[in-house]
Ligand code: DX5
C-alpha cells in the first residue's frame with residue numbers, strides 16, 4: 371500500500387527576509403516538515419543553517435523539523451540541537467562509526483531516526499540497523515548545495531531501498547529524497563517509491579519565495 375506523500379520544505383532555499391510570511395503560507399498549505407540543512411564545512415564543502423535557526427523557527431511555527439545533519443561525528447554533537455518529539459533527525463552513515471548507537475540516541479530524545487546515504491553509498495550499509503530506523507534519506511544529489519543536478523543512478527537506488535524494505539518486512543520505514551526534486555524528477559521519484567520530498571529550488575522555492583500555486587503544482591507531482 372502506497373504511503374501518503376509528504377513535503378519537507380528546504381529552508382536553506384527560503385529568502386530569510388521573508389521567512390515569517392513564507393512560514394504562514396506553508397502552514398496554510400499543509401507543509402509537513404521544515405527541512406533544516408546543517409553543514410560543517412568538513413563533510414560537505416559548505417556551511418548553512420545552525421542551532422539558533424532551529425530555535426528561532428520554533429518560536430514562529432509548530433511545524434516539526436526534518437534536521438539533515440551533513441556533519442562529521444554527529445554522535446558527539448546531537449545535544450547541540452533542540453531536538454524534539456515529532457522531528458526527523460537524519461545522520462549520514464558515512465559520518466559515524468557508531469550508527470546504531472546514534473540512531474538509538476535520536477529515538478531516546480523522542481525524535482524519529484533517519485539514516486542518510488550519499489549517492490555512491492550502498493544501501494547495504496543499513497541492513498543491520500533497519501530496526502532502529504524510522505526513515506531513510508536517499509540523497510539524489512551530492513550533499514552541500516542547492517541547485518544541483520540529479521545523480522541519475524539514484525532513481526534506481528530509491529527503488530532498491532523500497533525493495534529491501536519490502537523484503538525485510540520494514541515497509542513502515544519512510545523513504546525521503548533530497549536534491550533536485552523538480553516536478554519532473556518528483557514524479558519519477560514517487561514512482562520509484564519515495565514518500566517524503568525535500569522541496570527546494572528545483573521544484574518549489576523560486577527566488578527564495580514559496581507560493582500557494584507552486585505548492586499546488588508540487589503536490590500534484592507527488593500524489
Ligand atoms: C542539498 C540540500 C537540499 C536540496 C535543496 O544538500 O540538502 O536542501 O538540495 O533543493 P534543490 O536541490 O531543489 O535546490
Ligand code: ZN
Pocket residue numbers: 405406407438548568
Ligand atoms: Zn538536505
